[in-house]
Amino acid sequence: MLFCLQTHLKFINFQNFLYEDKYEVLVLNNYLKTKNNRSYYVLSLQYKDIIIYTTTSKKINSNHILLNFAAKEKLSFYEYFKSKFYLPSYNIVELKEFKDNFFVNYFLDQHKDEKIKQLYGALFFAKSINKELRNDVNYYGIAHLIAISGYHLGLIYSIFFFIFSIIYKYFQKRFFPYRSIHFDLGIIIFIILALYFYQIGMIASYFRSFIMAILGFYFVIRAIKLLSFLHLLLAFLICVAINPSLIFSVGFFFSCLGVFYIYLFLYHFKINNIYMIILLEISVFFAMITPVLYFFPLLSFQQLFGIILTPLFVIFYPLVLFLHIINQGNLLDGILINFLNFKLFAIDFKVDFVFFISYIFLSLLSIFHRYLAIFVISINMIFYFYLGFL
Structure with missing residues (x-):
């Protein structure tokens, strides 16, 4: 309706x-x-x-x-x-230029290099980036880290929860010990996340993450199973119902697909030690290779750094956020410029449409078969074997 x-x-x-x-x-x-x-x-x-x-x-x-x-x-x-x-x-x-608000300018004016300014503009405020920076990001296979998504939402939620919990616990012990810290702070943080959503606009990946987070919050309150394919499907349907144009959004597709492969791993395997967490990161990285190559046909061994860079982002994001808050956001600019300018050998590798569709179909079928899931993810390694023989 x-x-x-x-x-x-x-x-x-x-x-x-x-x-x-x-x-x-x-x-x-x-x-x-x-x-x-x-x-x-x-x-x-x-x-x-x-x-x-x-x-x-x-x-x-x-x-x-x-x-x-x-x-x-x-x-x-x-x-x-x-x-x-x-x-x-x-x-x-x-016409007269649109000026960003004080908050955005405070962050971005800390940088002189235009590329770095664009990087942080995308990272914090979902601003568009030029072709050169997009190419630099694709070389590392870290577009999902630059585009504001569930990864960022989870980090923002965790940061605010940590800060607010210190204050909340002080008053909880004295005035309302019967209240739930997760419920009360969850409501406050979701209001902040909604205001952030208003600031950055309709970003498909963040919108999907925001809807999933609200659903997840509701599921936890109602003691409903959280990590399920139904959770993802319900979030997908709500997002498309609110904004039908998302059906054609590549960013929205990648966002949903990334979560699907996370759920696929969690569905077939138990996360009970650090090795399984590392394996989860590796499997999701390789699972996304075929879809990414179909839309962005750049293949390089440099993209394998993404396996390491993704978990490091958990440290990098709060660090640069803190540095910008204290007006020291430019401290890492030199390192980031060298990082983005570094390039290894790469080729244009276009994935055939039939192969792409078959891969997505097999991915969906792999929900029912663990070994098929392993096979589907392993397929993506052939691209790097091919690159190694060139």
Whole structure:
């Protein structure tokens, strides 16, 4: 019911979009591209809840512009429904720049290097990154660490719970020993997470994580089994019902798939020692290789560092958050610049669509067979064996 209502509202917005003449938009990304001996600027524009790509020969300096779109009659509802599409444009007028709020500026103004500023902008506030930084991140296979997701939500929740629990326990012992610290602090922290969600906007991976966290909180209160495929499916359906365009979001797909492989491991194996935790990290890393290669065909041994970098992020994220709070966020800039500039041999390796679909299908079937799950995850090692023979 909600899905149908949201789809209908999307169609109304689509009709209104076609009837409008001029569009006031935010420039998310702006870079020079050369193709067939012709140079032009590619703009990624945000208009309400949609992303529009366009090109221009004119250099745009502002992040806030007014323009007209051409060939709108060729735009289908299906393209609009996906919330990302291309339209040619004309009559571009630069407007006064949008300024970030004090909190965002306080964090980002601590950096001089533009790449590092973009890195922390994405890490803390889900800001878009340029093609160069995205390529650097793909070399390490750590896009899931840069995109705000459940990993970040869990860390933020843990940090606030640790801080608030010190104060809460003091008053709990004296005034309300009958209250549950997990319930009371959980409500407060979820309000903070909701405000953070409002700040960063509709980020698919964070939205999925937020919905799953709320469901998980409810399940714990009601003593319902938490780690289950039903939990993930229910969160998926709620997210899609609220925002149907998420069906076409690659970030949302990766976010759900990553959690699926975590649940798949936990379903077949018990986490009872440090070795199983390490094995969980390795298995999820390899399980995601095929889907990532299908959308981002870059293969390098450097990506294997992601197995180590992911658990280290648990230390890195709170550390850099603390450094930014005390206005010392630039302390690690030199290290990060060298880290991002480091490159090993890499190749473009495009995964065939049939192989990709077959892999996803086998992954779903592996819920019912432990050895099939092991086989599916092991398949991904062949890519690195192939790279080793080049």
